[in-house]
Amino acid sequence: IKISGCINACGHHHVGHIGILGLDRAGVENYQITLGGDAIETATIGERAGPGFDASTIVSAIERAVFTYLDLRLSNRETFLETFRRVGASPFKAALYAGGNEGKTAA
Numbered sequence: 001i002k003i004s005g006c007i008n009a010c011g012h013h014h015v016g017h018i019g020i021l022g023l024d025r026a027g028v029e030n031y032q033i034t035l036g037g038d039a040i041e042t043a044t045i046g047e048r049a050g051p052g053f054d055a056s057t058i059v060s061a062i063e064r065a066v067f068t069y070l071d072l073r074l075s076n077r078e079t080f081l082e083t084f085r086r087v088g089a090s091p092f093k094a095a096l097y098a099g100g101n102e103g104k105t106a107a
Contacts, residue, residue, distance in 0.1 A: 001062070002037070015039035017080045018065060019046045020058070031058040035065070035092055036084045049093050061096050068095040 002016025005023075013019035019034035030052040037046030053061050066080075068091055073083045084092065 012039065013037075014045050015043065016046060017084065018062065020062070023052065025052070029055040031055070033058075033061065033065075033096060035089055036081065038081055047089060049089070049096050051097075064095040064098060065092050068092055 001018045001020065002011050002013045003020045003022070004011030004013040005021070009021075013021045014034060015037040016034070017037060019037050021032045021034070023030045023032060031054075032052040033049040034046030035049055036044060038044040069080045069083050072087055072091060074086075078086075
């Protein structure tokens with residue numbers, strides 16, 4: 001997990017297997033999630049999952065993504081990125097946004 005709150009992406013969230021970018025939207029904290037980033041020889045910018053989350057829901061959203069990975073991995077040795085590349089973004093996005101729209105903010 002890579003987290004950045006800097007406009008210059010100092011935390012390199014965009015290349016995190018799970019990336020979190022903290023933003024200020026009209027004075028409200030908002031957290032945008034990216035999935036599938038990679039900073040090694042197969043470098044990839046993560047894809048934006050969808051609308052951002054507010055401060056009260058970001059932790060539970062990340063937990064849902066991690067639990068989805070644990071459910072979908074083929075073995076203890078399969079990394080998040082390997083699982084993500086094998087199954088695609090859909091199950092992770094579904095998990096992130098499970099439970100309706102509460103806590104989501106436009107980003």
